Amino acid sequence: MTASLGVAVIGAGMAGKAHAAAYRAASTLYKPTLPEIRLISIADINEELGSEVAARYGFERHDADWRAIAADPSIDVVSVVVANFLHREIVETLLTAGKHVLCEKPLSDTIDDARAMADAAREAEDRGVIARIGYSYLRAPGIAFLRSLIEDGRLGEVLHFSGRYWTDYGCRPDAPMSWRYQGPAGSGALGDVGSHLSYIAEYLCGEVREVSGGRFSTAISERPKPLGAVVGHTRGNVSDELVPVENDDYATFNARFERCVGTLEVSRVAAGHPNDLAIEVFGSKGGARWSQTNPGQVEVILHDEQDDLAGYRIVPLGPAHPGYAGGWAMDAPGIGIGQNDLFVHQARAFLEEVTGTPEAESLPRCKTFGDGVHNMEFLAAVAESAAQGGSTVVVKEH
Structure with a gap:
């Protein structure tokens, strides 16, 4: 080593x-x-x-x-x-x-x-x-647990997927112009947070086959020029000069995946939702959902429950779930793993691969640039659908 x-x-x-x-x-x-x-x-x-x-x-x-x-x-x-x-x-x-x-x-x-x-x-x-x-997000134990519920058959045949990623960093008209608001249709909210939601959907539902119903909206059409450097999503001093926003504040589309169909929705102008990623999977034997707002738990419903106890039950994530045991000083149920922690898992996985740690002894590998190209082709198909009034577009096979 x-x-x-x-x-x-x-x-x-x-x-x-x-x-x-x-x-x-x-x-x-x-x-x-x-x-x-x-x-x-x-x-x-x-x-x-x-x-x-x-x-x-x-x-x-x-x-x-x-x-x-x-x-x-x-x-x-x-x-x-x-x-x-x-x-x-x-x-x-x-x-x-x-x-x-x-x-x-x-x-x-x-x-x-x-x-x-x-x-x-x-x-x-x-x-x-x-x-x-x-x-x-592929490091999130809750998302990995949803996948295990699908793959081990506990949810049965997957019927459909629902996913949204709402953010509010662009919800105020005085947020300054930056590179995030420039570029072609599909490079706004879809390219920013939709790139996350799309790879999560494929992780759970299998490879995307086609998209349809693409629709974009630029809710705030102009933004003020900044007077200094813009860092992240922060607001700062701005001039009185307004410049046009070039890409999408909001996007929605339908998709057909290997396992099921689904609806995906993203926004950067959803006031009151600073980082609201929520996904739900429905199967013939039940359903499951996870949210970044409460990342330390998954909610599950199974049809074998007693009638008077039917409904979603809260499952605190812990050592029984993927990507949890042995990694943290406190790896007990109910402690939770947040978004900052996911970057630590990601860095650890990358360093393990660089140092030659055998894959069987390592965290799941980071994705390749080929996977990154596929993700962009997926989102490009959404942009094509939106440009054609919501028509069906086949996504190039990965």
Whole structure:
């Protein structure tokens, strides 16, 4: 096993901080013990923010230019957590430099760039360099438990799926213009939180076959120009000048999956719902649901219940459920695992693969760039459906 690993994060915004904190904590999870993790650099063009995040999470330094990370031989592993349109150049440069890369979703802002990145990742893997995409919600014990209820037959034949991901970071008209509000139809709420909901749906329901009923809405058509840097979803000082929003605040569509059909809905203008991911699966023997609002529990109904006790029962998640036992200092029922913890599991899984931990002894592997391309093709089919008035569009087979 490697004696030590040097780690860097490119991007110091909200998700960048999640990656930084995750690398700091990854060594505390599970067995076998990881090699020494050296926290070397946080890169961000915003020097004040980058320096603050580096100091906060114990990284040795801040770099204003990400190229310093690519050129540093002491750095082995890099998370790329910046605007989607920047991913390709950064990732390809890092892979050429021999760095293992964990890239945030979606893989890029265009399918052509995503496919090129997947080609670069396959070439890098031939040289022993690993590139993976972070699908953090696949680390949620509640979602993994829903999948086990499906696969072991306790829910019976899957009848249909319902999923929503409502957020409110864009619900106020004074939220400043940023890269999140720019780009083609489908790159807004659908590309941001819909990319999560779509891979969760496939994880539970099997590969998507076709989509229909696509509909987009841009609820707030103009936003003020910021007077300074926009970090994450924060609001700040803005000018009086308004500029047009280019993509979707809201999206909904239907899908046919390998196992069932379903309806998916996403929003960034759902006031009062800061991070409301909710999924529900219905089967011939019962149903189950999970919500990010209460991530430490799953609700289950089974038809073999007594009539006077029929209804959803609350199941506290604990060591009996996937992705829970042995990882945390307190891995008892009712403790719960939140969204920040999912990034720690993700970082741990990536580091295990980089260090050569056998797959049978590791957390489930992170997804490939090929999976990232498929996710973008799924969402592109939704955009095509919406552009054609909701028509049915077949999704390219993965």
